[in-house]
Amino acid sequence: AAARAAAVRAEAEAAAQAAGSEFATAGARSKPLTMFEQFCKQTSQDVFDRGSWMLNPAPPTPETIWQLQVMGALIGLCLRTRATLPFELAVTVWQGLLGETCTLAEYERVDKAQADFVARVRDNSDPNCPNMEEEVYNAVYGELVDFTIARSDQQTKVDLKPGGASQQLTYATRHEWAALAEAYLVHECDVQLAALRAGLSQIVPLESLYLLTPTELERLVIGEKDWSVLDLKRGAEVRGHHEAVQYLWEVLGEFSPEEKALFCRFAWGRSRMPERCAGVKFIVELVPLRGQLPVAHTCFFQLDLPRYTSKEVLKEKLLSAIYYCKDMDLT
The missing domain is CATH 3.30.2410.10 (Hect, E3 ligase catalytic domain)
Incomplete structure (x- = not known):
């Protein structure tokens, strides 16, 4: 028992099986906790990580912080024991665990539509009307876009700067808006990621992971889908x-x-x-x-x-x- 990373007591289960040498996760049937959001919709063709789970961007409660720390510790146990668990997380989460900040181009993997919109605003590159004159640009975006942005779970909007809801996007402010929007998107879940990393660091020194890429870390924790x-x-x-x-x-x-x-x-x-x-x-x-x-x-x-x-x-x-x-x- 001393060599075990954890022990689980299953209650009210009708299946009869022996206690084998492997840890059966049955992950495909489990629903993740509310600290995750599957906003990488499986039905959407606009994301690369369809079906993956991202951190819930809602302001975390103390209980959520504790849950995230436990999740981080479980990820550490996977690395220590070479067990695998079904943490089907978006690539941006694996980047965050390594202390990396994703770019807007990398954020496309979880929400391509949002990333594309920010790039179109910044670069004045609307596919239907590229390189608009200032007057046309203001007419197209001014009535529709202000200095707020929808949270990634689409539950609410947040100000990109104080009083953002009362400030309309203009041609002159497009670079400011895009920079603030990008900063919000890539740092939206920094508090949640910090809790995950805190739990992970209790099991594995974070410095020991810095030679890994996000993809390598993901494979070590959750395994391979297309194995040989x-x-x-x-x-x-x-x-x-x-x-x-x-x-x-x-x-x-x-x-x-x-x-x-x-x-x-x-x-x-x-x-x-x-x-x-x-x-x-x-x-x-x-x-x-x-x-x-x-x-x-x-x-x-x-x-x-x-x-x-x-x-x-x-x-x-x-x-x-x-x-x-x-x-x-x-x-």
Whole structure:
């Protein structure tokens, strides 16, 4: 018990399973706390991090600060123990954890429409009417834009400077407005990021992370979505001999990143692999063929694989299992 980073007691769960060697997160079924906002809408085509979670920009309460510190500590535990947790966070959060401030161009990844609008105002580059004369510019923007900006959760507007709501944007003030808007967007969640970093620093010295890029830090904490089947196969234990095993590797190699995530969730209770499948032991147990679907034991990352006689049948059965057998709970 002394070697464990944490212990969790699950209550009112109907699923019966053994306590295996792996930590099953079942992250795809969990709803993040209110300290996060999924404003990178999955349905929007204007963001690159669709479906990711950003920090909630609402003024944090003492409870929220404490929650963020705990979250930061959990991220530190992931780095210390090489466990992974499903923190599907926007790239700007990973940058902030490293003490970096994103640029307006990088902010496009979470809200391209807002970043583009700031750039259009600053550069007088409206695609429908570029390089407007001052009088036309004032007519287009003056009635619609003042020195306020919508918070990223779209719940309220904030002044970019004192009395901003009563000051209209003009051609002469466009650079001032754009500079204030950019500064607000990239520093909107500084207080929340500071709380995350405070929690992280209790587990891992922040200086030790400065050689990492945001993408490298993300992979260390949450793992890889598009992992290599060769990496998985390298640490696999196959119990028995049958051609179905080769079919399994071939089918997994043809899976899309989304299907790989579904496979992980079905077989292991998580949606990603550790980087390069490091430390992962995937067990394939061959069982008699009785027409059934594959069976998963998520605590041990074990797949009971029937001895299918063709690759096509195996693919059909495995896809049925990962798409329709997503829940561990038996109720």
